[in-house]
Amino acid sequence: MYTSIFLRRRTIASAAVPQLLTFLRHMGGGPRTFPGGLNKWQWKRMHEKKAKEKEKKLLEQEKQLYQARIRSQIRSKLSQPDPTSQHDPNLPNYKPLSPQDHIKALADRFMKEGAEDLWNEADGPIKSQSAQSQLSKKELTSSPIDVGKLISGSRNLASNIGSSACSGSNNLSNLLKPRHYSVVASHGRIKTSPRLNYRRKESSSSDDDSDDSDVVVGTSGENGRRGRVVSNGRHLLDEEGEEGGRGSVRRMVSSAALGKYDRTIKKRVPLRDVEDEDDLSLHVQAIRSEFNKRRDETVGANGDEESILSQKRFDQCSVSPLTVKALTAAGYVQMTRVQEATMSAYLEGQDAFVKAKTGTGKSAAFLIPAIETVLKALSSKPVQRVPPVYVLILCPTRELASQIAAEANVMIKYHDGIGVQTLVGGTRFKVDQKRLESDPCQIIVATPGRLLDHVENKSGISVRLMGLKLLIVDEADHLLDLGFRRDMEKIVDCLPRQKQSLLFSATIPKEVRRISQLVLKREHAYIDTVGVGCLETHAKVNQSYLVAPHEEHFQIVHHLLKEHTSQVLDYKVILFCTTAMMTSLMYSLLHEMKLNVREIHSKKSPLYRTRVSDEFRESKLLILVTSDVSARGMNYPDVTLVVQVGIPCDREQYIHRLGRTGREGKGGEGVLLLAPWEAHFLDEIKDLPLNKASLPHLDPAMKVQIKGLMTKIDTSLKEAAYHAWLGYYNSNREIGRDKTTLVELANGFCESMGLQTPPSLFRKTALKMGLKGIPGIRIRK
Numbered sequence: 053m054y055t056s057i058f059l060r061r062r063t064i065a066s067a068a069v070p071q072l073l074t075f076l077r078h079m080g081g082g083p084r085t086f087p088g089g090l091n092k093w094q095w096k097r098m099h100e101k102k103a104k105e106k107e108k109k110l111l112e113q114e115k116q117l118y119q120a121r122i123r124s125q126i127r128s129k130l131s132q133p134d135p136t137s138q139h140d141p142n143l144p145n146y147k148p149l150s151p152q153d154h155i156k157a158l159a160d161r162f163m164k165e166g167a168e169d170l171w172n173e174a175d176g177p178i179k180s181q182s183a184q185s186q187l188s189k190k191e192l193t194s195s196p197i198d199v200g201k202l203i204s205g206s207r208n209l210a211s212n213i214g215s216s217a218c219s220g221s222n223n224l225s226n227l228l229k230p231r232h233y234s235v236v237a238s239h240g241r242i243k244t245s246p247r248l249n250y251r252r253k254e255s256s257s258s259d260d261d262s263d264d265s266d267v268v269v270g271t272s273g274e275n276g277r278r279g280r281v282v283s284n285g286r287h288l289l290d291e292e293g294e295e296g297g298r299g300s301v302r303r304m305v306s307s308a309a310l311g312k313y314d315r316t317i318k319k320r321v322p323l324r325d326v327e328d329e330d331d332l333s334l335h336v337q338a339i340r341s342e343f344n345k346r347r348d349e350t351v352g353a354n355g356d357e358e359s360i361l362s363q364k365r366f367d368q369c370s371v372s373p374l375t376v377k378a379l380t381a382a383g384y385v386q387m388t389r390v391q392e393a394t395m396s397a398y399l400e401g402q403d404a405f406v407k408a409k410t411g412t413g414k415s416a417a418f419l420i421p422a423i424e425t426v427l428k429a430l431s432s433k434p435v436q437r438v439p440p441v442y443v444l445i446l447c448p449t450r451e452l453a454s455q456i457a458a459e460a461n462v463m464i465k466y467h468d469g470i471g472v473q474t475l476v477g478g479t480r481f482k483v484d485q486k487r488l489e490s491d492p493c494q495i496i497v498a499t500p501g502r503l504l505d506h507v508e509n510k511s512g513i514s515v516r517l518m519g520l521k522l523l524i525v526d527e528a529d530h531l532l533d534l535g536f537r538r539d540m541e542k543i544v545d546c547l548p549r550q551k552q553s554l555l556f557s558a559t560i561p562k563e564v565r566r567i568s569q570l571v572l573k574r575e576h577a578y579i580d581t582v583g584v585g586c587l588e589t590h591a592k593v594n595q596s597y598l599v600a601p602h603e604e605h606f607q608i609v610h611h612l613l614k615e616h617t618s619q620v621l622d623y624k625v626i627l628f629c630t631t632a633m634m635t636s637l638m639y640s641l642l643h644e645m646k647l648n649v650r651e652i653h654s655k656k657s658p659l660y661r662t663r664v665s666d667e668f669r670e671s672k673l674l675i676l677v678t679s680d681v682s683a684r685g686m687n688y689p690d691v692t693l694v695v696q697v698g699i700p701c702d703r704e705q706y707i708h709r710l711g712r713t714g715r716e717g718k719g720g721e722g723v724l725l726l727a728p729w730e731a732h733f734l735d736e737i738k739d740l741p742l743n744k745a746s747l748p749h750l751d752p753a754m755k756v757q758i759k760g761l762m763t764k765i766d767t768s769l770k771e772a773a774y775h776a777w778l779g780y781y782n783s784n785r786e787i788g789r790d791k792t793t794l795v796e797l798a799n800g801f802c803e804s805m806g807l808q809t810p811p812s813l814f815r816k817t818a819l820k821m822g823l824k825g826i827p828g829i830r831i832r833k
């Protein structure tokens with residue numbers, strides 16, 4: 053319809069053509085062929101491929117840079133001072149390292165905060181061929197590395213913890229005391245005194261988790277908070293060259309002074325290849341386990357690892373009295389640790405990437421700065437007819453957006469003239485527009501897709517966004533992931549450059565940390581209230597897993613739920629399934645089995661989802677069967693059990709789903725149910741404390757009953773579940789690789805649903821999924 057209207061208007065100004073094309077494309081139309089005679093999908097795929105390659109290249113470059121930095125750091129340690137020059141006793145003496153010292157230096161690096169992020173097993177140890185020949189095994193095994201000594205050598209790290217905490221031989225245990233949080237600020241260039249220069253050289257073997265090579269040059273902090281001023285490694289070398297110690301630094305990085313060690317550092321060998329030459333990897337392993345052991349001991353002794361609250365109250369920070377009043381009314385008196393840390397970064401005007409465990413109050417951590425921003429902007433500017441949007445909060449789902457807006461409304465209860473609105477999919481575009489016009493607001497909580505609709509359709513929001521002061525991205529790792537990244541890029545492009553940005557998540561994979569500069573300024577703070585090497589899940593949540601044949605899953609789920617609901621008085625359970633259709637199928641079955649269940653997934657209407665979500669928030673004695681729409685951010689109080697059926701899409705999703713229980717420092721339980729061919733996922737979460745649960749005894753009568761109940765479920769739902777199942781596992785890297793096995797497993801799943809023959813696929817779909825011609829796949833005629 054829109055196409056014909058536009059085509060009838062013959063005199064389209066040439067300047068409007070690109071806009072028209074964008075509009076048509078947005079409406080699902082647009083040109084049928086693209087340059088090179090490609091169709092829309094080929095064109096799209098080509099661009100996706102290009103983007104992937106570009107990203108891969110960037111990562112590769114980053115890795116090379118990182119390796120180059122390590123090489124230059126080690127070279128500087130190995131280079132010899134000029135024998136003719138008088139050595140200043142206050143400066144470190146850079147003698148060639150003995151092989152043993154070399155290992156210690158590497159281990160030092162390994163123990164640094166963030167180093168674990170960069171050092172993964174695939175990188176393997178740095179293998180020294182010539183140096184290793186000198187380094188006899190006897191030498192290594194006869195003098196085991198003293199971890200305490202190693203750590204005491206890493207003064208940089210110890211200095212982060214504060215001078216009082218790093219004295220004597222207790223460095224390791226001090227270091228491992230439950231940390232409140234760490235703040236790493238990245239600064240481009242830092243002018244330093246000669247003293248600082250010295251310390252920078254001293255710490256040149258250190259590393260951090262950012263893509264910048266963060267080098268410690270100073271400390272600050274109170275209440276256990278540690279601040280570090282860091283500098284980009286590349287700048288560091290340039291800068292030192294410019295300043296006092298120019299000559300010596302130039303000498304330090306000169307390849308002429310490298311000797312045999314230069315060659316040894318270049319060669320990295322995968323860990324597998326050197327496993328039997330156990331030297332370095334064994335030592336690193338030993339240090340790692342010692343590190344974990346001491347941390348566990350320290351945490352055990354202090355016991356407050358799980359406390360989410362800080363020492364500060366809201367009225368002690370620069371929070372407006374009316375907000376404090378509203379917070380107090382809502383029962384918030386003391387700040388949580390993430391709230392305190394975020395507030396101080398916000399007040400300093402810094403951009404920040406904030407990592408804090410699930411259920412520790414991240415929403416309030418960004419809503420309080422949001423309200424302060426609006427108050428500040430309102431006080432400095434006269435009232436405007438159409439007020440600018442001062443704060444934009446982006447989050448992945450509509451439920452989460454509604455939840456955040458509801459929490460914001462509680463906090464602005466006593467502030468007249470501040471408004472919050474949501475822009476989420478599933479509502480009518482025109483209704484959104486009317487709402488924005490009739491009820492102007494300064495804070496918008498939006499999902500990226502719907503916000504982009506408004507921006508691209510010039511609903512007036514773009515102009516209002518030009519006044520933006522604060523951008524907040526909740527579940528940032530998810531929004532910066534491939535699924536949302538394009539939208540995020542477009543949104544960021546149309547926001548003003550002069551603004552503060554705060555990113556939040558309970559998990560921050562290193563790839564996301566790298567690309568966070570899409571949103572954050574280069575000089576941003578990295579606040580980690582979890583702590584490097586600490587558990588990302590809550591210790592009070594008991595986690596277990598079960599590996600059982602796929603066809604038994606329905607019965608096992610029923611058994612687990614029955615057991616839990618009969619044992620826990622005020623039970624409240626969330627059951628995660630892999631896809632929307634699997635969720636629907638599981639719900640239908642459990643409903644037939646007379647369990648008190650509700651369902652939420654993307655195929656349900658927004659109204660229904662909101663109703664069920666509200667009901668589940670308020671109630672007890674209820675089981676919510678859901679897809680991943682409820683995995684992140686949803687705050688359902690007092691969930692007693694989280695069951696995850698099937699492999700989660702990644703480690704992060706496992707953590708976020710589990711995080712629906714054990715909120716606000718409470719306890720909870722999590723069970724992961726996998727089929728034997730999904731068990732490889734356990735490797736991804738091997739650092740988390742999951743116990744293997746024993747398989748329950750399954751009642752054969754119940755098996756028959758389930759089979760009977762399955763026949764009552766609509767065949768079209770089972771067919772949809774089969775298609776969704778195939779799609780989900782086909783996109784799993786491990787399982788989707790072997791298409792024949794995949795189809796066999798899918799057909800097994802079909803049988804467990806009581807379908808005699810596997811449902812057919814459209815030829816196009818089968819082709820796209822790479823399943824055409826695979827035995828067992830039926831193609832629709």
Ligand SMILES: Nc1ncnc2c1ncn2[C@@H]1O[C@H](COP(=O)(O)OP(=O)(O)OP(=O)(O)O)[C@@H](O)[C@H]1O
Nearest residue numbers: 384386387388410411412413414415416558685687
């Ligand atoms: N200062 C506080 N004092 C008491 N309770 C608080 C405080 N801050 C937050 N809470 C409560 O903690 C719970 C979890 O908060 P919130 O949903 O913000 O967690 P989150 O860190 O965003 O979790 P997720 O990672 O799952 O998104 C909520 O019930 C909230 O009311």
